[in-house]
Amino acid sequence: MPRHPDIEIYVKNASVESIRSWLEQCFGELPPFKKRGDSQQAKVQGIPIVIVERAAGKEFTSIWFDSAATPWETDLDCAKEASKMLSCQVRCIRSGWEEQQDPDEWWKVDGDEVTAILWKG
Structure with missing residues (x-):
């Protein structure tokens, strides 16, 4: 799988x-x-990072790395690490977004368990 242009x-x-x-x-x-409403933004090692609380319902916080120069090749790589380090469930899109892809296809990562799901966030 090719490196994703950004990670969320x-x-x-x-x-x-x-x-x-x-x-x-x-x-x-x-x-x-910098805090703006439910959003916080910073540039870390040249990588713009945006954290949005309550991005999907009251339970999910979005973390967006607006760069291909992250430590992770794909959203799933990042989700796996985040789930282990934060001891929580993490979700990410099934692949880098493409025109024909169903936008509701996601990975649900919970520790070492990775499950394909349909999520309408």
Whole structure:
């Protein structure tokens, strides 16, 4: 599978503090994030990162890395690491988005368990 041009995952019931802690483990010290409503944004090692609380219902927080230069090749690689490090369920799109792809096809990652699901977020 080719490297995705950006990475987006949805973490279930994880606090922004725990997400920032995980990001620090991945990238080192973080700059201050600019807060706008439910959104927080920062550029970390040249990678724009956006965290959006309540992005899908009240349970899921979106983490979007707007770059292909992340430590992960695919959304699923990132979701697997996030699920283990945050001890929570993480969801991501089944593949890099393509015109013919069903936008409701997702991976649900819970620790070592990866399941294909249909999710209308």
